[in-house]
Amino acid sequence: MRTHEAKRNVVVVGAGLAGLACARDLAAGGVPVQLLEAGDAVGGRVRSDRVHGCVIDRGFQVFNTSYPQVKARMDLRALRLSPFTPGVVTHTGDGRLRRLVDPGRRPREARDLLAAGVSPRDLAALGALSARDVFAPAALLRRSGRERTTGAALRRAGFSERFVEEFFRPFLAGVFLEDELETSSRVFHLVWRSMLRGTLCLPADGIGAVPRQLADGLPPGAVRLETAVTALTDDGVLTEGHGELPAAAVVVATGPGVAGRLLPSLTPPPYRTVTTCYHLAPDLRGRGPDLVTDVARRFLNTCVLSEVSPGYAPAGLSLVATSVLGAAAPGTGKALLGPLAEVYGAQTSGWEEVAVRTVEEALPAMTAPWPLSRSTRLEPGRYVCGDHRATGSVQGALASGARAAREVLADLAR
Numbered sequence: 001m002r003t004h005e006a007k008r009n010v011v012v013v014g015a016g017l018a019g020l021a022c023a024r025d026l027a028a029g030g031v032p033v034q035l036l037e038a039g040d041a042v043g044g045r046v047r048s049d050r051v052h053g054c055v056i057d058r059g060f061q062v063f064n065t066s067y068p069q070v071k072a073r074m075d076l077r078a079l080r081l082s083p084f085t086p087g088v089v090t091h092t093g094d095g096r097l098r099r100l101v102d103p104g105r106r107p108r109e110a111r112d113l114l115a116a117g118v119s120p121r122d123l124a125a126l127g128a129l130s131a132r133d134v135f136a137p138a139a140l141l142r143r144s145g146r147e148r149t150t151g152a153a154l155r156r157a158g159f160s161e162r163f164v165e166e167f168f169r170p171f172l173a174g175v176f177l178e179d180e181l182e183t184s185s186r187v188f189h190l191v192w193r194s195m196l197r198g199t200l201c202l203p204a205d206g207i208g209a210v211p212r213q214l215a216d217g218l219p220p221g222a223v224r225l226e227t228a229v230t231a232l233t234d235d236g237v238l239t240e241g242h243g244e245l246p247a248a249a250v251v252v253a254t255g256p257g258v259a260g261r262l263l264p265s266l267t268p269p270p271y272r273t274v275t276t277c278y279h280l281a282p283d284l285r286g287r288g289p290d291l292v293t294d295v296a297r298r299f300l301n302t303c304v305l306s307e308v309s310p311g312y313a314p315a316g317l318s319l320v321a322t323s324v325l326g327a328a329a330p331g332t333g334k335a336l337l338g339p340l341a342e343v344y345g346a347q348t349s350g351w352e353e354v355a356v357r358t359v360e361e362a363l364p365a366m367t368a369p370w371p372l373s374r375s376t377r378l379e380p381g382r383y384v385c386g387d388h389r390a391t392g393s394v395q396g397a398l399a400s401g402a403r404a405a406r407e408v409l410a411d412l413a414r
Contacts (some may be wrong), residue, residue, distance in 0.1 A: 005084060006286065008032060010408055011237050013229045013262065016044025016259065017394060018385045020214040021252030021401030022408075027219050029409045033375020035218065036237070040230035041208070042215045044255065047364065048206025051355050052280070053150040053314040058176075059359040060276045060301065061207040061322045069398035080204035081346040082289070082309040089292045091343050097292070097363060100167060102196065104130070105366040118163065122176050125158040133193040142191045147368045150188040151181030168292035176302040176392075177272035177325060177363045180245065184370035187391055194395070202309045210394070232262055232382065249395075251376070251383040251404050255361040259384055269388050270365040274300070275358040276323045279351040283290060284318035297302060298339045299324050320344075320351070328358050375406035 008031055015037035023035040041047060044186050049056045062084065065076060084092040087101035100113060113123060133141065148156070150172060154164050162260045164181075173179035175191060187217030203209040215223055228240040236247035282306075293301050302322040306313035313319035322336050333356055337348040364387060373390050376383045384406035390396035 008412060009140050009247050010187045011036060011245060012247045012251045012253055014044060014254035015042040015223060016253060017046055017211060017397040018401035020211055021398045022251050022253055022385055022404045024214060024217050025224060025402055026408060031137065033222055035223045036227045036229055037225050040225055042223060042408030043208050043211035044361055046207050046211050047178035048208030054319050054354055055206040055312040056278055056355045057207045058357050059274060059362060060321050062200045063203060063207065064194055064200055065199045066194045069395050079209055080199035084200045084308055085288060085290045089290045090166060090170060091292055091294045092166060093098045093295050095342060119160060122163040130196055132195045141193060142186060142372050148185040149181060149368060150183045150185055153185035153188060166295055167386055170295055174293060177274050179297060183366050184368040186372065187366045187370055204309055204311050238396050249408050251385060251408065253385050253401060256388055257361060263378055263382060263384055266384055271361045272363045272365055273326050273360045274323055274362045275328040275332060275356065276321050277336055277353065278355040279320045280354050281320055281351045284345055292343055300337060302340060302343060328356050364388040366392055376407055
């Protein structure tokens with residue numbers, strides 16, 4: 001028989017960003033909560049490792065300061081954030097590097113866009129698109145217009161095919177992990193807005209500092225690591241090695257694969273896979289915190305992470321992260337050395353491959369029509385949250401976790 005405490009206890013399965021946000025809000029609402037994590041640390045896909053003196057994020061990561069959930073929950077100063085260059089560098093088909101900066105942040109460099117070959121027509125279209133997305137209320141962007149693919153939205157906005165192919169397609173391939181511009185136009189507009197309104201950064205101690213800070217706000221003992229949930233039961237959850245734990249409600253905040261196994265009635269969306277290769281290089285200091293894309297699509301993007309945050313590499317060395325779509329084929333890191341030699345104008349044969357990270361459930365495939373927010377209620381006493389219930393972003397994961405907590409608290413109060 002359940003105790004009185006068990007009648008209110010809530011179990012959250014999965015200590016990624018959604019699960020952490022949900023558990024924190026439940027605890028703030030006065031509900032006893034246990035956050036069960038199968039791994040050895042919190043964070044889910046948002047984690048960092050130390051390898052040969054380097055900070056190795058589990059996949060290329062950026063932290064956007066403009067997200068409402070981030071502003072409400074995070075102590076940004078404590079993260080010791082360092083920014084990327086506000087813009088992107090494109091490696092063009094003729095081997096040149098074309099720098100496209102955000103003229104709103106660096107107005108003195110705005111005229112360089114014309115010198116870089118951006119046509120007046122494309123500059124005007126970029127200004128109109130950006131102004132609309134920056135200044136229009138977010139609620140309006142969520143509702144306005146017919147939902148299209150991102151490619152159709154860009155054509156409708158008046159961009160030339162050349163600008164789409166040389167800028168938007170390679171850049172957005174790294175954002176949405178697909179290079180066909182098939183992501184929902186509403187998702188695109190909201191993400192574009194967030195990039196223009198915020199600053200893309202890295203925490204000094206790696207992206208894993210974000211979930212650690214969230215976990216620090218939970219009551220002592222609320223997080224149980226290395227506690228895998230194997231099934232949901234009528235009275236709670238069944239764990240591997242720890243037996244059954246009672247709960248009045250269970251929130252599944254895992255990745256889509258585990259969520260689908262625990263909740264057979266759930267149909268998660270397809271997910272995108274990405275691989276990031278990390279190389280140590282001796283001679284890239286002073287290159288700047290630039291994100292570089294490739295028109296030829298040999299890679300999604302590359303960046304000298306230690307130029308963004310020096311602590312990512314040992315003193316005197318540079319850490320380069322280069323991402324490709326899909327799972328890593330044998331020799332992926334070595335195959336990238338040729339293109340990277342072109343991008344960085346450096347001899348790459350001596351670069352040391354320190355890590356390769358493949359993230360199989362990196363981002364939901366947010367094709368139109370894509371609901372920007374969904375209820376987390378699945379069955380009586382069963383809830384599910386994560387970026388697949390909102391948008392594939394830190395904001396989406398945190399917002400979905402917050403919604404799960406609100407719905408659980410409302411149901412328990414009945």
